[in-house]
Amino acid sequence: MERKRVFSGIQPTGDSLHLGNYLGAMVGMLDLQEQHECIFSVVDYHAITVPYETERLSQRVLNVALDYLAAGIDPQKSVLMVQSDVHEHVELSWILGCLITVNKLSHLPTYKDKVARYGVAGLGLLSYPVLMAADILLYEAELVPVGQDQLPHIEFAREVARAFNRRFEPVFPEPQAHLMPGAVVPSLLGQGAMSKSVPGSYIALTDEPAVIGKKLAGAVTDPARQRLRDSGEPTRCNVYTLHELYTLPQQLSEIAAGCRGATIGCLECKAVLAEEISEGLAPIRERRRALAADPNYMRDVLRDGAQRARSMAEATMFKVKQAMGLLTA
Ligand code: AQP
Numbered sequence: 001m002e003r004k005r006v007f008s009g010i011q012p013t014g015d016s017l018h019l020g021n022y023l024g025a026m027v028g029m030l031d032l033q034e035q036h037e038c039i040f041s042v043v044d045y046h047a048i049t050v051p052y053e054t055e056r057l058s059q060r061v062l063n064v065a066l067d068y069l070a071a072g073i074d075p076q077k078s079v080l081m082v083q084s085d086v087h088e089h090v091e092l093s094w095i096l097g098c099l100i101t102v103n104k105l106s107h108l109p110t111y112k113d114k115v116a117r118y119g120v121a122g123l124g125l126l127s128y129p130v131l132m133a134a135d136i137l138l139y140e141a142e143l144v145p146v147g148q149d150q151l152p153h154i155e156f157a158r159e160v161a162r163a164f165n166r167r168f169e170p171v172f173p174e175p176q177a178h179l180m181p182g183a184v185v186p187s188l189l190g191q192g193a194m195s196k197s198v199p200g201s202y203i204a205l206t207d208e209p210a211v212i213g214k215k216l217a218g219a220v221t222d223p224a225r226q227r228l229r230d231s232g233e234p235t236r237c238n239v240y241t242l243h244e245l246y247t248l249p250q251q252l253s254e255i256a257a258g259c260r261g262a263t264i265g266c267l268e269c270k271a272v273l274a275e276e277i278s279e280g281l282a283p284i285r286e287r288r289r290a291l292a293a294d295p296n297y298m299r300d301v302l303r304d305g306a307q308r309a310r311s312m313a314e315a316t317m318f319k320v321k322q323a324m325g326l327l328t329a
Contacts, residue, residue, distance in 0.1 A: 006036045006178075007141035009043035009083065009132070010068070012060035013052070014196030016204040017067040019277070020147060021196075022284075023182025023245055026071045028145030029078075032178060038078035039139050039309055040068055045083050045090065045131060049124040050114060065298055067205055070288035079312075081305035083135065088313035093134035095320060097127055099163045105129060109152055117197075133157035137164075137172045138313050144175050148183040149193060168323040171316070182245050186238035190220030206285060209278035216270040216277075225259075225266065232259040232266070239270055246276040 008029055010021060017026075032038055042064040047057065061082055068080055083089050105111065105126050115121045129152075136144055136157050144154055154177040161172035185194050187201035194202035203212055221239050225232035234240035234256045243252055255272070258264035291298060321328045 001035055004036045004142040005139050006032045006038040006143045006145065007041070007136045007139045007175075008038075008145045009041040009046070009135055010064050011043050011047045011196075012057065012064045013047050013050075014204075015056075015060065016063060016206040017071075018185075018194050018196060018202035018204050019242075020182075020185035020194035020202060021067075022071060022205060023185050024147030024180065025145055026068070026073075027182060028178045028180045030072050031180070032143060032145055033074065033078045036143065039141070039312070040073055040078055040080050041083050041135065041309075042068075042081075043083045043132075043135060046128060049122065049128050050118045051120065062295070062298060065302055066288055066291050069291055069298070069301070070205070070284045072284075075301045075305065079305045079308045080301055081309040082302055085302070085306035086138075086309045086313050088138055088310070088317050089131065089134055091317065092138050092320065093127070093131040095324070096134055096137070096160050096164065097130045099160065099167060100130060102126070108156065110149075129153050129156045130160070133160040136175050137161055138316050139309075140171075140173055140316055141175050142173045143178045145178040145180070147185070147193075148179065151177055164320075164323075171319050171323050185245070186241050188215060188219040188238065190223070190238060203277060205281060206288065207281070208285075209274070212278050212281070213271070213274040216274045217267060219270065221266045222259075228265045229262050231262045234259050239266070239273060242277075243269070243273055246273060246280065 008025060010017065010025065029038065029040055042061050044057070044061050065080060065082070069075070073080055108129055111126060111128070114125055132153050133156060137160070146154065154175060158174045161174050164172055186192070187194050187198065188203070189198070189201050192198070192201070196202065203215055207215070216239065219239050222232040222237040224230065224236070237259070240256070240259070243255060247255065251272070255264065255269055259269065318328055
């Protein structure tokens with residue numbers, strides 16, 4: 001199989017990653033790191049486009065890096081780096097921004113959502129997709145493992161690559177999203193997707209089994225099912241959607257039949273899922289605990305990752321500058 005470049009990033013916007021980040025993006029990263037040349041990043045410059053707590057940011061950056069390693073990203077196979085350690089991300093973002101209209105950016109869905117959520121409409125937030133396109137194109141990546149919410153941004157990165165290649169000369173491949181079955185992991189609140197910045201919506205990778213059980217017990221299910229004797233509709237239930245990602249087909253169809261026939265209650269159904277999720281997360285939790293006990297190792301991995309990323313970034317920037325007629329050394 002042809003070896004391709006892969007890039008993906010995760011923002012340090014919470015204290016721990018959640019099941020959505022894991023099933024939506026990281027499982028795809030783990031899948032690709034076995035055959036391809038992967039660069040995975042903690043995209044800290046994206047996290048400062050919305051209000052954040054200064055005193056918590058550096059720890060959150062390290063936490064995302066820990067989560068990457070705990071989930072199975074192997075620094076011998078993949079480059080793990082912090083975005084702000086490689087200044088070419090911002091440099092390329094500036095260049096690509098010169099090819100894009102403000103009107104185009106202001107119509108992208110995440111910009112409108114975030115302005116509505118945070119009440120700020122900063123230039124950084126508006127140009128977030130340009131920086132994301134730069135993150136990907138800087139490594140000439142062809143595959144981007146992400147959750148479904150990122151599809152408009154990947155499409156945008158493809159448009160930017162085309163615009164550059166047309167205006168100057170072909171430098172960038174058009175990146176493609178690499179989606180997994182968990183591309184949309186639903187929120188525990190009944191609507192939308194799990195999100196770090198929506199409290200109560202997610203199960204964290206660091207949650208202990210008791211916490212997972214408690215969070216699931218409170219999760220919203222089919223609103224039409226008020227009592228045990230009411231029959232439920234699994235396709236209207238976020239807990240069932242999670243079951244589809246964890247439970248084997250035989251047991252899954254028993255659960256669906258039990259819900260429709262009102263022979264199993266929501267709490268019983270949730271308890272089965274809680275056990276499966278807890279078991280699935282146990283090795284990640286254990287590895288994370290061991291890694292957190294050795295902060296020097298984590299910093300060494302990031303230093304090495306930055307160095308390796310920098311040399312790839314410099315090679316791309318040389319081609320970009322040459323294509324544009326900028327002076328190169
Ligand atoms: N619920 C989800 N289901 C599937 N994939 C998801 N991802 C996030 N939530 C889900 C994927 O995780 C990767 C990293 O996401 P991010 O942290 O960079 O930003 P995000 O998509 O905005 O994730 P959050 O948790 O919702 O963060 P906040 O609250 O800060 O906005 C991406 O590939 C994303 O698709």
